[in-house]
Each structure stands twice: as structure tokens, then as C-alpha cells.
Amino acid sequence: MGFEMKYKQWLTQDIFDEDTKEELRKIENNVIEIEDRFYKDLEFGTGGLRGVIGAGTNRMNCYTVGRATQGLASYIIKKGIANPSVAIAYDSRRLSKEFSAEAAAVLNGNGIKVFLFEDLRPTPELSFAVRELGAAAGIVVTASHNPPEYNGYKVYWSDGAQIVSPIAEELLAEVNSITNFSKIKRMSSEKAKAQGLLQLVGQEIDDIYIEKVKSLSLNPDIAGQLGDDLSVVYTPLHGTGNLPVRRVLKEMGFTNVTVVSEQELPDSNFSTVKYPNPEEHDAFTLAIRLAKEKNADVIIGTDPDCDRVGAVVKNMEGEYVVLTGNQTGALLIDYMLSNLKQQNKLNAKSTIVNTVVTGKLGEAIARSYGANVISVLTGFKYIGEKIKEFKATGSNEFIFGYEESYGYLAGDFVRDKDAVIASMLICEMTAYYKQRNMSLYEAMLALYSKYGYYKEGLGSIAFKGKEGMESMRSLINDIRQNPASQLNGVRVAEFRDYMNYKGVIPLPKENMLSFILEDQSWFCIRPSGTEPKLKLYYSVLGDSMEDSSTKLEKLKEAVLAMIKSNG
Numbered sequence: 001m002g003f004e005m006k007y008k009q010w011l012t013q014d015i016f017d018e019d020t021k022e023e024l025r026k027i028e029n030n031v032i033e034i035e036d037r038f039y040k041d042l043e044f045g046t047g048g049l050r051g052v053i054g055a056g057t058n059r060m061n062c063y064t065v066g067r068a069t070q071g072l073a074s075y076i077i078k079k080g081i082a083n084p085s086v087a088i089a090y091d092s093r094r095l096s097k098e099f100s101a102e103a104a105a106v107l108n109g110n111g112i113k114v115f116l117f118e119d120l121r122p123t124p125e126l127s128f129a130v131r132e133l134g135a136a137a138g139i140v141v142t143a144s145h146n147p148p149e150y151n152g153y154k155v156y157w158s159d160g161a162q163i164v165s166p167i168a169e170e171l172l173a174e175v176n177s178i179t180n181f182s183k184i185k186r187m188s189s190e191k192a193k194a195q196g197l198l199q200l201v202g203q204e205i206d207d208i209y210i211e212k213v214k215s216l217s218l219n220p221d222i223a224g225q226l227g228d229d230l231s232v233v234y235t236p237l238h239g240t241g242n243l244p245v246r247r248v249l250k251e252m253g254f255t256n257v258t259v260v261s262e263q264e265l266p267d268s269n270f271s272t273v274k275y276p277n278p279e280e281h282d283a284f285t286l287a288i289r290l291a292k293e294k295n296a297d298v299i300i301g302t303d304p305d306c307d308r309v310g311a312v313v314k315n316m317e318g319e320y321v322v323l324t325g326n327q328t329g330a331l332l333i334d335y336m337l338s339n340l341k342q343q344n345k346l347n348a349k350s351t352i353v354n355t356v357v358t359g360k361l362g363e364a365i366a367r368s369y370g371a372n373v374i375s376v377l378t379g380f381k382y383i384g385e386k387i388k389e390f391k392a393t394g395s396n397e398f399i400f401g402y403e404e405s406y407g408y409l410a411g412d413f414v415r416d417k418d419a420v421i422a423s424m425l426i427c428e429m430t431a432y433y434k435q436r437n438m439s440l441y442e443a444m445l446a447l448y449s450k451y452g453y454y455k456e457g458l459g460s461i462a463f464k465g466k467e468g469m470e471s472m473r474s475l476i477n478d479i480r481q482n483p484a485s486q487l488n489g490v491r492v493a494e495f496r497d498y499m500n501y502k503g504v505i506p507l508p509k510e511n512m513l514s515f516i517l518e519d520q521s522w523f524c525i526r527p528s529g530t531e532p533k534l535k536l537y538y539s540v541l542g543d544s545m546e547d548s549s550t551k552l553e554k555l556k557e558a559v560l561a562m563i564k565s566n567g
Helices: 003-012 018-025 033-040 062-078 096-109 123-132 167-176 188-194 203-214 222-229 242-252 282-293 325-342 359-368 380-393 419-435 440-451 465-480 545-566
Strands: 046-051 087-089 111-117 137-141 149-157 196-202 230-234 256-261 298-302 311-314 320-322 350-356 374-377 397-403 405-409 453-462 490-497 514-516 522-527 534-543
Touching: 003 018, 003 033, 046 062, 062 096, 062 137, 062 149, 062 167, 087 096, 087 123, 096 111, 096 137, 096 149, 096 188, 111 123, 111 350, 123 149, 123 196, 123 298, 123 419, 167 282, 188 397, 203 242, 203 419, 203 514, 222 419, 222 490, 230 242, 230 282, 230 419, 242 256, 242 419, 282 298, 282 311, 282 320, 298 419, 311 325, 311 419, 311 440, 325 397, 325 405, 325 419, 350 359, 350 380, 350 419, 359 374, 359 440, 374 380, 380 397, 380 405, 405 419, 419 440, 440 453, 453 545, 465 522, 465 534, 522 545, 534 545
Parallel strands: 087 111, 087 137, 111 196, 230 256, 230 298, 350 374, 350 397
Antiparallel strands: 046 149, 137 149, 298 311, 311 320, 397 405, 453 534, 490 514, 514 522, 522 534
């Protein structure tokens, strides 16, 4: 069915409400906009279902949420799961609460019990709650760190991790089989509560979760030893982290924590930032201003659904600088492994899991402690999948998982990146070094001096609409068919096409290309799984910070020139 026909159906069928139809009438003379809204259905990517809020099959709205949930309900029923239930949480974004209510109504309409959080909660707590409540699946309504016009919908399975193959493909088939929105079943919340199909959850799960987080402390007394001497500035960036992060820090003894008041409360417009993303340095503008007043030792900032965290520390000149995701990951690995070694808690099975686009410094550190390192595809769901595998086989002991995009996880009671856990560990790590008269920045320099000056970079090329997506696919196929043999005079030692890559660890197929050069620099190219853009990852190893910076800029220029020649 063409996009024009779908548009007309949404305008005329009784199933769609009047507000939706009015929104669509306003674009009746804009063919490009109509096509973009209806040329496809939203698809599951590395982050699940995600898109701009609005009317249409290619938008986030109650109908597309209902369709996805009906597919999930049908899939659960087909699996024959006895007395199935689903846990649902949501963040502070526009319509998140409404989309969660819609998902609950559809599941209840299919006879499936729902544990619905009474108010907004972090994504990692949903991951924890799935296993704690014995649910068959979980849903979190969030678009993570995307701009305010976006929302999304992530599905978790009974192990508490985001769905992966083959469940992802089987679920997608169920969703795609629903072509008539009138076939979606719903039940009112009043009726569902009366039948015992809808149960609100909150404080009781919070308490268990926070205690689990605190149990991961490697130096539980360190905050109390420093007293108020350790100054922390925290920003939840208008999201879900405010209560749980502040609570766990307080209960661990971090008493000198100052919150950025302008960004403390939920705000679906994220009005103080361009993007509510701790990867963006501008997101810390207000926090840095406050940190200068407080002479803070560290700044931490969590994204709207509190699964990512960024850290900001003072450099040798006394200026606050934002650590990259790779730098924070390397620091946490060294802190955790050094303490675990001292406590005789490392063994031959101790394992760090990262992704194929994560920087290599963390790997070098882990191996120096004798830990195993396993790299998986981009997306924390693959790290969660490894935890499940380790538990089932006993082959490895999961210590820490991380990715370059500010996602970290210690422990195995959560199966997704967790900024509540990471925030606690970052503050504890800062206190640990302060006791030794070192800043976190000085600790980073010490790692560079010992292991080498690794430096990474990120880039992206945006594509818009149907034509843009086709151009992006064509571009990456051209590069795949004619891969570069050298860049800047340095030979490409290995070219990996992850659609056909046979590595030491079996990996699913992914539309990603990786080039490893003879000088240990590398870069990767992949289409984003959640946004219409081509993502670029770069890494170099230099003899000094200046050398690595120069090498990185030259590599970026060469890669962009290569892409331009293929475009």
C-alpha cells in the first residue's frame, strides 16, 4: 500500500481520533511531509522503536505504540508463557506517560498482567524490575538522549536485557502482521485493576534496587572518611535520575552533593540544553558554572532515562573538561580491577565486555590485570546477552561492561547500561584518588603514561527523509564494494565487513564497516540504528597527547575525503 493510501485511511477511518486527523489535515498540500510520515513503519533498531512524535505510521503516537504492543502481546501468547506479565516504565519525555498507559491497556486487553511504575523511573530500574518481578517482558518508553521532539519504546525480555535475535525478528514479524489498527485489543485501566491485571509498583522496587546498587561499592567507607571534603555537582538534565542518583549518593555517605537547580525537575522540552545528552559538552554549561562556585571535584550528568552518565573533572590548568566515554570507561576499569585484585576477587573467568567501536585503552588495562576482554556489536543489548550467556554456561564472570557512548554497567542484576550504578562508582573513584592526593584527571594522565596515548573521536553525517536513507545505504555499499587500501600513506592491515565477518567471537550480521591500519589506528562506519545518520568512529595511538591529537585530525580528514569520493 502506498503512502498516499495510508494517509487517506488515517484521515477517514473511525479508529483514529479527531486530533490526529486535524494534525494530518494541516499537511494535506505537503506531499514530502506526507510521504515521510507514511512511507514506512517505525522499525526496531539498536535502541528499539524510536521516532519523532506525531501522526503517521513513521511517527511515535498511541497507534504505533498500540500496534507494537499488540505484536508483543501476540508473541507472548504464542510462546505459551504461563500467567504472563510485563513491567512498564517511562521517562520525562512528552507523552511518555500516555504511551505507557496505551501499552498497558493493550497488554491488559490481551489478558496479560502489567506491572506499571506509578511515576517516571530510570531505564535500568525497569531492566532490574523485569527479573525481580518475574515478568515475561518489559517495556520502557523513552528516546534516551534524543532531542525533545522524539520519543521511543524499548522492549526487554525475561532476562532483563533488550531483545536480540531471534526474539527481535520473531517479534518484528508479529508487529508487521498487524495491518489493521482496529484489530488492536484494549482494556480500560479501571476494568484491568478490577480483574487484577494492572498493578502499580514503585517504592518497594526502588528500595530493593538501591540496596543492590550500594552492594557494588568497592570502598563503602570512603565517602564517610572524606566527609564534606569531596564536592560533587550533579545534573539530571531534566530526567529520571534526580531521585535515585541523589538517594544512592546520600546513603553511601556523599553529603556534599549540589544539584543544578535549573535542570533538577522533569521538563519534556529540556529547555536549558540543545540536546539532553551528556555526550554533548554544552549540556554541562550550567553544571560547570556551578562547579566553579563550589570548587567541585567532579561533575556528573545523566541523560533523561538515566542509562548514560558523563563526568567532568579539572585539568592541570584548573579548567573543567568533559571526559569522553572511553576515558571514563578506562578509569572505571582500572579502579575496579585494581581494587578487586587487592581484595583477591579476580580469577581466570573475570571478564570485561565492550563493543567493537569502543576505544582500546580499556582493553589494554583489563588485560594487564589478567582479565578477559570480549567485544560485541554496538548496542548494550549485546552486552546484556553476554551476561545471560555467562550465567547459563559458567564460562565467564561478568565484571564490567561499557561502550564509548557513556554507557556503563557493573554487577549483573541489571542487564542494561546503568547511570545510577556508574554515578556512584565515579564519585567513589574520585574520592579514592582524592585520598591519594590525585584528581581524576591526574589518574587519567597516569593511565596514558603507562599504557599509551589513545585518543578517539566521533562524527556523523545526517540524512533526511526517504531519499536520504536510500543515499546512506548506497554510500555504505559503495565503500563496502571498493574499500580503501590505505589512508594518509598508512596501509589498511584489515578490513572488516560485519555483514560477513568471521571473528574469534561469533557476531550477528550488522551493516558496519571497520578499517584497522598498520599504525594501530582504526575507524568504523555504520548507519545509526535509531536516527537517520551515518555514524563514524575514529581511534589513534600516539606518543603523546599532542601526537595523538594530530593523528586523529589527519585520520578524520582522510576518512571524510574517502567518503566524499564514494558519494
